[in-house]
Amino acid sequence: MAWNEPGGNSNNQDPWGDRNKRGGQKEGPPDLDEALRKLQDNLKGVFGGKKKPGSKGSGGGFGLLAMVFAALAAMWLYTAVYSLDEQEQAVILRLGKYHETVGPGLNIYFPPMDRKFEQNVTRERAYTRQGPMLTEDENIIEVPLTVQYKISNLKDFVLNVDGPEVSLQQATESALRHVVGSTAMDQVLTEGREVLAIEVKERLQRFIDTYRTGITVTQVNVQNAQPPREVQESFDDVIRAREDEQREKNQAETYANGVIPEARGKAQRLREEANGYRDEIIARAQGEAERFSQLVAEYRKAPEVTRQRLYLETMQEVYSNSSKVLLTGDQGQNSLLYLPLDKMLEGRNATSQRPTDTSGSTVNSVPTSSNVSLSSDALSRDLRARGSR
Known part of the structure; x- marks a missing residue:
């Protein structure tokens, strides 16, 4: 029968009765107390403590503190x-x-009083960005950019700016947009990329030096820029149109380079001919003036002889240029005959141009100059005879 059933356990024996009566106070469960007691004994044995009679503590507490401090x-x-x-x-x-x-x-420092910030200051670091940019001629292009940098001043890198690499990225964005915005699209896409990279590097370094971030930009690389995919076809059409325009300009310049020098050459030839004609006229006039001066001197020496000579030379010059001959009588009273010598000369020239036969004689020849002379002599004699009669 259980101890707590009615009518049973007349001795009123409580399983915990003896422990409750001990010392007039209640204790915890026997298992927990026993465990604590064993733990304390074990610690005393580890630190070499001895239990003193009538004492509540142990001398091993100092050893435990020493071990804690050592750890x-x-x-x-x-x-x-x-x-x-x-x-x-x-x-x-x-x-x-x-x-x-x-x-x-x-090295050594003293935490928590000291704080340490450790960084690699020689390693090259890289930052890459890509985004749409608006050029000077209002075209949108994608510009991929890579920035290589390193830490040059660790103190400034740690203390001056909160997030220096974030500041570098923002400064890169600003410098790139400023340079691309002041550059034409053709230069960004072709040979102007190197110049663009140099300008971005210089401007970016000025920005981060102003911020005192302790960063040095070592290299800026602008990769192949491309238009956005949405406008790629239109962009290609614009490029083809500009290529056609440039080709037409080149053809026009080639034509101009061929025509202009030729025109300049003709103009120069005309100038040279005019200069030559001018020099010729001047020289001839000077020669005539000199000749006249000499002639005046001779005329003063012999006026009659000089006058006769001038008359003969003048008549010779006039008759040599005339194609008409007038024959007169001895007294010069009767005009007898007009000879068309100009027609005769034209006929002689036509004869010289006609083909010859195998024997070398001229076919259908006209009267030669000798025949004309003989005819003239015969006519002169006839006219004299008529005049005498």
């Missing part, structure tokens, strides 16, 4: 001592204020 010191030392290689530097802040910049080697 904390080991952990702190492991955290405080650090090593930097040849490519790294570290900035130490003590109580939130800049303390020093340390270089390669074994």
Whole structure:
């Protein structure tokens, strides 16, 4: 019968009765107390503590504290001592204020009073961006850009700007848009990319130097720019139209380069001919003037002889240029005959141009000059005879 049933367990024996009566106070469950007691004994044995009679504590508490402090010191030392290689530097802040910049080697700092910011200052870093840009001639193109940079001043990189690499990206965006916005599309797509990259690098470096980010831009590469895919066909049509325009301009320039020098050559020839004619007229006039001066001197020496000579020369010059001959009598009173010598000369020239036969004689020849002379002599004699009669 159970102890707590009615009528049973007359001795009123409670399973925990003895423990409840001990010391007049209640204790916890026996298993928990026993476990705590065993743990305490084990700790005392580990730290070498001995239980003193009539004492409530143990002398091993100091050893436990020593072990705790030793463990904390080991952990702190492991955290405080650090090593930097040849490519790294570290900035130490003590109580939130800049303390020093340390270089390669074994170093130590004092956390939590000190804070350490460690970075690789020689490694080349790269940042790539791509986006639509508006050129100077109001065309939209996609410009992919790669920026290579490194940390030149770790103190400025850590302290001056919150997020220096984010500032670099924003400065790159601003510099690229400014340069592309002041450049024509043809230059961005063709040979102007190198100049574009140089201008972007210079402007970007000025921006980040103004911000004092501690970053140095080493290289800016502008890759092959392309128009947006949505307007690629229209863009190709524009390029073909510009190529046709350029081809027509080249053809026109080629024609002009051929015509203009020829016209200039003709103009130069006309100028040279005019100059030659001018020089000829001037020289002839000067010669005539000199001849007249000499003739005046001779005329003063012998007027009659000079006058007769001038008359003969003048008549010779006049008759040599005339194609008409007038024959007169001895007294010069009767005009007898007019000879068309100009027609005779034309007939002689036509005869010289006619074909010859195998024997070398002229076919259908006309009277020659000798025949004309003989006829003239005969006519002269006849006319004299008539005049005498």
